[in-house]
Amino acid sequence: MFGHLLVPLDGSRLAETALPAAAELARRLRASVTLLHVLEPDAPPTVHGDRHLRSPAEAEGYLAGAADWMAARQVSADVALNQQQGDVAATIARIGGAVGADLIVLTTHGRSGVRGLLFGRVAQQVLQRGAIPVLLIQPSASGRDAAFAFRRLLVPLDGSDTSERALPAAAALAAAYGAELGLMRVVPTVDTVSGDQSAPARLLPTTTAAMLEVEAAEAGSYLERIAGGMRQEGRVVATAVGRGDPVRVLADAVRQRQVDLMVMATHGRSGVSAVWAGSVASRLIGTGATPVLLVRIPPHDEKTPDLLRPSAPPP
Structure with missing residues (x-):
């Protein structure tokens, strides 16, 4: 049912909690994966304690590293970088449609914290602006090492x-x-x-x-x-x-x-x-x-x- 997963990442370890979930789903469902970063206007120096990705070159390097992490787990991932510094939610929905994603995998946090994403404009607008289902993963300090399974x-x-x-x-x-x-x-x-x-x-x-x-x-x-x-x-x-x-x-x-x-x-x-x-x-x-x-x-x-x-x- 799900053949193409879109995983938005902001560069923080908390956002990377979505990676194990996406990797597990992609392996099990034989789905393709696109990793996305949206450059934000007037981005703060840090995001959740990690240095914020503020330039295209920095973001490209980060996404390449995340793709390598997925490849080490037998999952091939494409990368997408929005360089227009547009609205985050609108960009996620737009790129999701452009790449043919049928599931968006999001960690439930943002610059405003868990409630900022979960009850704020980002998640709401992603749902409003497209028909793509959204999988919300709770953030974990383990980041890429978080465990994920469906039983x-x-x-x-x-x-x-x-x-x-x-x-x-x-x-x-x-x-x-x-x-x-x-x-x-x-x-x-x-x-x-x-x-x-x-x-x-x-x-x-x-x-x-x-x-x-x-x-x-x-x-x-x-x-x-x-x-x-x-x-x-x-x-x-x-x-x-x-x-x-x-x-x-x-x-x-x-x-x-x-x-x-x-x-x-x-x-x-x-x-x-x-x-x-x-x-x-x-x-x-x-x-x-x-x-x-x-x-x-x-x-x-x-x-x-x-x-x-x-x-x-x-x-």
């Missing part, structure tokens, strides 16, 4: 067609790695119902609790229907219904099940804004519990306002 994948679902758009990518990766695929839906409890339903839940706790129990049972049946079809294709699929706050439940599941990758669908332009502006999905990504693969849904396919929205009791 267990988790796909959070909310019952919508939108969330299910993550399934093909997850199934393809699980097949390539022989990994276990987990499907999970979270149904709130009375005390974790949020939004417009929180007041009715407080006023009618017994009725709300009964409705949520029914919803939890239906969620289990929903997951098993999806898993059944995937098992017929030879996949190893587990399902689970969690109860409580979606972020806490999913983060706990990642730790307890030792999940290596979470695969999630995200919307187009308006949907991305919802996801990156305080939604459950953005909070979950912000926990840094595991790498996250975001599969972008075109705007015309948007059907729900937010991924992993907390379930609400029926009216």
Whole structure:
């Protein structure tokens, strides 16, 4: 499914955490790789404690060294250098399309720190400006020596067609790695119902609790229907219904099940804004519990306002 990976690098060791992930994926999927550096206007002297790449010659030498590192791991990598000193996010999206990349591998940090990239303009605009899925890798002080493997994948679902758009990518990766695929839906409890339903839940706790129990049972049946079809294709699929706050439940599941990758669908332009502006999905990504693969849904396919929205009791 993924045949060409684009890996943006800013010259720092933290950004190089994406290299082991890209190398592992490229070997397993037999994908090609392009390493990219974007020269930034008015770049500071250092980035995350490392000297910032401020000239084309310096950046070319750095990219050549990174390509040699990939070659030592049996992965051939091309290099791309943007010398126009343009906008970072726009350049990543543009070059991704130009080289035919179908996956962008990013370390979740930038000059403004983890939240600066993860919840700021770079990641948001990369998603908004193209249809290329983005794999977000948590930064590690180990840099190029960070370990990376896929053994267990988790796909959070909310019952919508939108969330299910993550399934093909997850199934393809699980097949390539022989990994276990987990499907999970979270149904709130009375005390974790949020939004417009929180007041009715407080006023009618017994009725709300009964409705949520029914919803939890239906969620289990929903997951098993999806898993059944995937098992017929030879996949190893587990399902689970969690109860409580979606972020806490999913983060706990990642730790307890030792999940290596979470695969999630995200919307187009308006949907991305919802996801990156305080939604459950953005909070979950912000926990840094595991790498996250975001599969972008075109705007015309948007059907729900937010991924992993907390379930609400029926009216």
